[in-house]
Structures are given as structure tokens and as C-alpha cells.
Amino acid sequence: MIRCDTWRINAQEWATRFAVTCAIGVGLIAGTGSAAFAADTWLILSDIDGRQVGAMQHVDDGDSFRVYDSNRDGHSVEGCLQSWTPRTGWVTLRCKNNDSGAGTYESFNFDVITGIPYRMRLCNALVPCATQGFNE
Structure with missing residues (x-):
């Protein structure tokens, strides 16, 4: 049996990790569009x-x-x-x-x-x- 409060913590951790990963990806893409490239x-x-x-x-x-x-x-x-x-x-x-x-x-x-x-x-x-x- 899965407890609801445990699921919420895992969902929050997953959402945080996803947001950090997206932010890093956007930063890399934006960096390649600079004048140096x-x-x-x-x-x-x-x-x-x-x-x-x-x-x-x-x-x-x-x-x-x-x-x-x-x-x-x-x-x-x-x-x-x-x-x-x-x-x-x-x-x-x-x-x-x-x-x-x-x-x-x-x-x-x-x-x-x-x-x-x-x-x-x-x-x-x-x-x-x-x-x-x-x-x-």
C-alpha cells in the first residue's frame, strides 16, 4: 500500500528535478546562440x-x-x-x-x-x- 504523503514528496522531488533539468537545457541552448557562435x-x-x-x-x-x-x-x-x-x-x-x-x-x-x-x-x-x- 502506498501512502499519499510519500507520493507527494516523490512527486515534488520529481518536479524539482525536472525543472532544474529544463533550466539547464534552456541555458545551454541560449548560450549557443550567442555572438561567439x-x-x-x-x-x-x-x-x-x-x-x-x-x-x-x-x-x-x-x-x-x-x-x-x-x-x-x-x-x-x-x-x-x-x-x-x-x-x-x-x-x-x-x-x-x-x-x-x-x-x-x-x-x-x-x-x-x-x-x-x-x-x-x-x-x-x-x-x-x-x-x-x-x-x-
């Missing part, structure tokens, strides 16, 4: 046949931007960083032209501020420009 952002520019022409990467650690030329077509690739402002729309902050040749990259640094919408724009003379938005 932020991922890099990539933008790939492809031609009409799906071949990669160029790429742009935002390296979150250090706010470095890399513009890659992927194709030996004799045309350079230009990558730009833009920010959104309500009055004027997208404003170009900095650009880098990679005319160093296929398989290389050119880079620039820009201090990206939390809370402002940014996007990368990548262009080549042979294909339309592509964009990729991101936030810090």
Missing part, C-alpha cells in the same frame, strides 16, 4: 547554367569580407557591402573588385553593427547581380 554568411553568384562565377563571404570573426573569383572568363567580380536605411533604402558602404584571377580572393574589413540590416551584393559583367541579407 555566429556563423559566416555566403553569397554564391552563378551563371544561367548553374556554374559558379564568384562568391562573397562575411567572416563573422573580425568582420572581414572576401570576394572570390571562381571562373576563368576574363571578367572580374565585384562584391559590395550595403546597409538599409529607411530614408534612402540600400546604401553601399564598401566595395571590392577582384580582378586577381580565378581561384583568388580580395578582402576588406568593415565593423558590422548589431541591429542594422546588411546585405552583400555580388556582380559580374556576364550575369545579373545577386544579393544575400544578414544581421550581426
Whole structure:
């Protein structure tokens, strides 16, 4: 025979253990979303046949931007960083032209501020420009 007061103690212990376990799990999940674990952002520019022409990467650690030329077509690739402002729309902050040749990259640094919408724009003379938005 189980006594009711014993069951209440066991239920209270179980509820406490469950609450502590949930709190630890939530803390671990919230910790992995911090800026230290932020991922890099990539933008790939492809031609009409799906071949990669160029790429742009935002390296979150250090706010470095890399513009890659992927194709030996004799045309350079230009990558730009833009920010959104309500009055004027997208404003170009900095650009880098990679005319160093296929398989290389050119880079620039820009201090990206939390809370402002940014996007990368990548262009080549042979294909339309592509964009990729991101936030810090």
C-alpha cells in the first residue's frame, strides 16, 4: 500500500528535478546562440547554367569580407557591402573588385553593427547581380 504523503514528496522531488533539468537545457541552448557562435554568411553568384562565377563571404570573426573569383572568363567580380536605411533604402558602404584571377580572393574589413540590416551584393559583367541579407 502506498501512502499519499510519500507520493507527494516523490512527486515534488520529481518536479524539482525536472525543472532544474529544463533550466539547464534552456541555458545551454541560449548560450549557443550567442555572438561567439555566429556563423559566416555566403553569397554564391552563378551563371544561367548553374556554374559558379564568384562568391562573397562575411567572416563573422573580425568582420572581414572576401570576394572570390571562381571562373576563368576574363571578367572580374565585384562584391559590395550595403546597409538599409529607411530614408534612402540600400546604401553601399564598401566595395571590392577582384580582378586577381580565378581561384583568388580580395578582402576588406568593415565593423558590422548589431541591429542594422546588411546585405552583400555580388556582380559580374556576364550575369545579373545577386544579393544575400544578414544581421550581426
